[in-house]
Amino acid sequence: MKDQLLQDGKAVGDRMSRVDGRLKVTGGAKYSAEYELPGLVHGALVGSTVAKGRITSIDTKAAERAPGVLAVITHLNSPKVPGFAAKSNPDEPPAIGQPLRVFYDERIYFNDQPIAIVVADTLERARHAAGLVKAQYAAEAHQTNFEANKSKGFLPTQARRNPKSAQNDYTRGQADGYQSAPVKLEAEYWHESEMHHPMELQSIIAHWEAADRLTVYDKVQAVKGTQRAFAKDWGLPEQNVKVIATFVGGAFGNGLHNWPHETAAIIAAKVTGKPVKLMLTREQMFTMVGYRPKTWQRIAMGATKDGKLVGISHDSVGQTSTYEEFTESTVQQTRMMYAAPNVTTRYRILGLDVSTPIWMRGPGEATGAFALESAIDEMAHLIGMDPLEFRLRNHTDTDPEKNRPWSTKYLKECFQAGAERIGWNKRQMKPGSLREGDWLIGYGMGVGTFGANRGAAKARAALLADGTVLLQSATTDIGPGTGTAMVQIASDALGLPTDKIRFELGNSLFPQAPSQGGSSTVNTVGSAVNDACLALKKKLQELGGASFANVQPEQLTLADGQLGLKANGGPRLSFADLRKANNGQDVEVTVESKPSGDARQNYSMYSFSVHFAEVRVHTMTGEVRVTKMVSCADAGTIVNQKTAGSQMSGGAIGGIGMALTEGAVIDDRYGRYVTRDLASYHVPVHADAPPVEVFFVNKPDLLVDPLGTKGIGEIAIIGVAPAITNAIFNATGKRLRELPVTPDKVLLA
Structure with a gap:
C-alpha cells in the first residue's frame, strides 16, 4: 500500500508514530499492577474444584498461620457488599441476571469460581498460603456439554420483554423462503470458545484512602463505567471512586465487564486497611474474565441458477452462564449484507455451568460471519460461480433490513482492490487445481461489517x-x-x-x-x-x-x-x-x-471490510499455512494510516487464531478446562502470521461524525476466519465447518 502522507499541512491521514x-x-x-503505594500487600485467589454445588466447609487455619499472611477472606467472614444485597435491575445492560457476587454465599456456579482470597506481605507468600485453603463441597450434577444440551437453548429474556429487541426472531419476506429456490444448501457450523489472552494479565490495585473513598488502578476499558459500577456496589458517591487505567496492555473486550477478582481485591483492601494488588494467573484468565462463547449455527440458503439469492435462514445458539444472560449479535450480518428477499434469523442462548462469556473483538458478528460467508462460498460453488461475482450479484445499494440508504458504502471498491492485490485471477474454480510439491494452494474471501457507532x-x-x-x-x-x-x-x-x-x-x-x-x-x-x-x-x-x-x-x-x-x-x-x-x-x-439523531434515524451506518486469504495445505500432514492476506476496509476517514494499518493486520492475525489454532477444550466429567495455559491453548505466533497487505478506501462519512470516521477495530477480524476456511476448500475440496481447523480435521474431512 502506498503511504498517504501529510498533505496541506494536515496531521489527519499522516503515518504518525505513537505519541506514547x-x-x-x-x-x-505504568500499567495497573506497576504502581507502588505505601504499605502495598498482595492477594491470591482460591478457586472452587467443582463446577456446581455448594461449599459445606472451608478450612483456612493453615493459611492463616502461614508466614506473612494478613487475612484469609471467604463467604463466611467477608464484609457484605451493599450493592450485592438486591438483584441487579433486570432491564440494565449488558446482561439479564446477577453478575457473580464474589464471597456472597456458599453457592458454586462454575469450576474455579473464586471462593477465597489470601492477603500476604509478598506475592509468593500469598500464593503459597492460597494453596493451603481446603474446601469441602456438596457437589451437584453439572452441565457443561454444549452438544448434549443444545436443544435447551432459549430466547433471551430481553427479547421476550421487548418485541423490538435485536435478539428477537426476524423475518423479511417469507419465513424460511429459501425452500422455494431451485438451488439449496443446509449446513451446520461450530465454533469453540475463544479465551481472552492479551499480553497484560488482568490486574488491580485497590486502595481505600478513607472509609468512604476508594481508588483503584485497574485494567479496564471503561474508567467511567467502572467508577459507576463500584460506586453503586459500595453505596458511594461517584466522585468518591477514582479509577486509573492510563495504560492497558492489550484488551479485546475482557475489560468491558467488572469481574469478581476486582471486587475480591476491594474487599481485601477494606479488611486489611492496606492497598491490595491482585493479578490473575494465566490459568485464571480461562475462567474469570470472559471469552468468546461456544456457538452452533445453521445456515439454510437458496439461490437461482444464475446467482440471485432467494432466501437465507440463520439459526444460532450461543453459550452463556446459568446466573447471567450474555447475548451478542451473531445473526446481524445475515439480516443486512445481501439482497435476499427472504431472510429469517433465530437467536438462542444456552445456560451452562460455566462462567459468563463477554464480548471479544468482532463480538457476535465475527462468529456469525464465519457461518454466513462460508455458506455464501459454498452456494457459489454449487451454482458454478466465482464467489466474488456471486457477492457482487447480491450486493445491496440500500439496507434491506431497515429499508434505509447507507450513510456511505464503498464495499465494491474493497472487492476490487483486494482481488487485485491477492491475485484472485490465479484462483481456480475447481478445488485442488493449484499445487506445489506436497502443498495444495487455495484462495478464499470473507466479508465483514459492523455498526459505525457514535x-x-x-x-x-x-x-x-x-x-x-x-x-x-x-x-x-x-x-x-x-x-x-x-x-x-x-x-x-x-x-x-x-x-x-x-x-x-x-x-x-x-x-x-x-x-x-x-x-x-x-x-x-x-x-x-x-x-x-x-x-x-x-x-x-x-x-x-x-x-x-x-x-x-x-x-x-x-x-x-x-x-x-x-x-x-x-x-x-x-x-x-x-x-x-x-x-x-x-x-x-x-x-x-x-451524534445527530436525525441522521441515525434516516440512514444505516456501517463500516465494511473484505479479507482475502492465500493458503497452502500439506497433503500428508494436514497442516494449513496462511501465506498471504489482504484486508480492505471502508472505514471512512483514516486518521492515522500507520496505526490503522496495524489494527487491520492485528485483526487478520486474530482471525488466523480463530480459524486455525484457538479453541478451549473442557472435560465435561469435571466441568474443567483442559486447556489452561498457552502451551495447550494455541494463539498465533510470528511463524503463523503471513504478510498482511492493508487497503483503505479512505472516503469520509460525514453523516456519522464531523471527521468522517467510521471505525476499524471490529471489521479488522470479521470475515477473516471464513476467508481462510474458504481458501482451504479451494485448495483441497474439503469443506471445514468446525473451528478451529486443526490438521486432524483436515485429514479426516
Whole structure:
C-alpha cells in the first residue's frame, strides 16, 4: 500500500508514530499492577474444584498461620457488599441476571469460581498460603456439554420483554423462503470458545484512602463505567471512586465487564486497611474474565441458477452462564449484507455451568460471519460461480433490513482492490487445481461489517503557559493508538504542531467518555476533541477582542506561539497576551459532543471490510499455512494510516487464531478446562502470521461524525476466519465447518 502522507499541512491521514511509543518501549509506561503505594500487600485467589454445588466447609487455619499472611477472606467472614444485597435491575445492560457476587454465599456456579482470597506481605507468600485453603463441597450434577444440551437453548429474556429487541426472531419476506429456490444448501457450523489472552494479565490495585473513598488502578476499558459500577456496589458517591487505567496492555473486550477478582481485591483492601494488588494467573484468565462463547449455527440458503439469492435462514445458539444472560449479535450480518428477499434469523442462548462469556473483538458478528460467508462460498460453488461475482450479484445499494440508504458504502471498491492485490485471477474454480510439491494452494474471501457507532463524550482543552495545549477525556487506549489519533485531530483543528499537543486519558477524574469498545472511540471521543478545540479557538478569539471580531473560528490558527489567521497577514496575538487577557490563567474549555439523531434515524451506518486469504495445505500432514492476506476496509476517514494499518493486520492475525489454532477444550466429567495455559491453548505466533497487505478506501462519512470516521477495530477480524476456511476448500475440496481447523480435521474431512 502506498503511504498517504501529510498533505496541506494536515496531521489527519499522516503515518504518525505513537505519541506514547517511547514510554512503552523504554518501560516508562505504568500499567495497573506497576504502581507502588505505601504499605502495598498482595492477594491470591482460591478457586472452587467443582463446577456446581455448594461449599459445606472451608478450612483456612493453615493459611492463616502461614508466614506473612494478613487475612484469609471467604463467604463466611467477608464484609457484605451493599450493592450485592438486591438483584441487579433486570432491564440494565449488558446482561439479564446477577453478575457473580464474589464471597456472597456458599453457592458454586462454575469450576474455579473464586471462593477465597489470601492477603500476604509478598506475592509468593500469598500464593503459597492460597494453596493451603481446603474446601469441602456438596457437589451437584453439572452441565457443561454444549452438544448434549443444545436443544435447551432459549430466547433471551430481553427479547421476550421487548418485541423490538435485536435478539428477537426476524423475518423479511417469507419465513424460511429459501425452500422455494431451485438451488439449496443446509449446513451446520461450530465454533469453540475463544479465551481472552492479551499480553497484560488482568490486574488491580485497590486502595481505600478513607472509609468512604476508594481508588483503584485497574485494567479496564471503561474508567467511567467502572467508577459507576463500584460506586453503586459500595453505596458511594461517584466522585468518591477514582479509577486509573492510563495504560492497558492489550484488551479485546475482557475489560468491558467488572469481574469478581476486582471486587475480591476491594474487599481485601477494606479488611486489611492496606492497598491490595491482585493479578490473575494465566490459568485464571480461562475462567474469570470472559471469552468468546461456544456457538452452533445453521445456515439454510437458496439461490437461482444464475446467482440471485432467494432466501437465507440463520439459526444460532450461543453459550452463556446459568446466573447471567450474555447475548451478542451473531445473526446481524445475515439480516443486512445481501439482497435476499427472504431472510429469517433465530437467536438462542444456552445456560451452562460455566462462567459468563463477554464480548471479544468482532463480538457476535465475527462468529456469525464465519457461518454466513462460508455458506455464501459454498452456494457459489454449487451454482458454478466465482464467489466474488456471486457477492457482487447480491450486493445491496440500500439496507434491506431497515429499508434505509447507507450513510456511505464503498464495499465494491474493497472487492476490487483486494482481488487485485491477492491475485484472485490465479484462483481456480475447481478445488485442488493449484499445487506445489506436497502443498495444495487455495484462495478464499470473507466479508465483514459492523455498526459505525457514535455516542456522547466530553473533552477538556486548555492552552497552558508554555504554549502547549492539553486535552483530557476519560477514554482508554487498549492498543489502537487512541492518544495519537486525538493529537492528530487536535492538530488539524487548532493548526498547532502535534509536538505542542498532549492528550491525557484513562482517569475517571477527566471529562465523561464511554468505554473503548464497539469501534466507536474515534467517532465519539474524536468528535469531542475536535469540538473542544474549536471551542478553545472561539474563546481565544473572544479574548483577542476587536482584532478578531469579524473572523470565523475556522479561519483561525495557533502557530508560532500566536493566534492568527490561516491566510497570510491579518492580526496576530501572542499566547502570553491572550493569557494576560484571561487574568493570567490557562485558557480552558470543556465541551460535550453528541451524534445527530436525525441522521441515525434516516440512514444505516456501517463500516465494511473484505479479507482475502492465500493458503497452502500439506497433503500428508494436514497442516494449513496462511501465506498471504489482504484486508480492505471502508472505514471512512483514516486518521492515522500507520496505526490503522496495524489494527487491520492485528485483526487478520486474530482471525488466523480463530480459524486455525484457538479453541478451549473442557472435560465435561469435571466441568474443567483442559486447556489452561498457552502451551495447550494455541494463539498465533510470528511463524503463523503471513504478510498482511492493508487497503483503505479512505472516503469520509460525514453523516456519522464531523471527521468522517467510521471505525476499524471490529471489521479488522470479521470475515477473516471464513476467508481462510474458504481458501482451504479451494485448495483441497474439503469443506471445514468446525473451528478451529486443526490438521486432524483436515485429514479426516
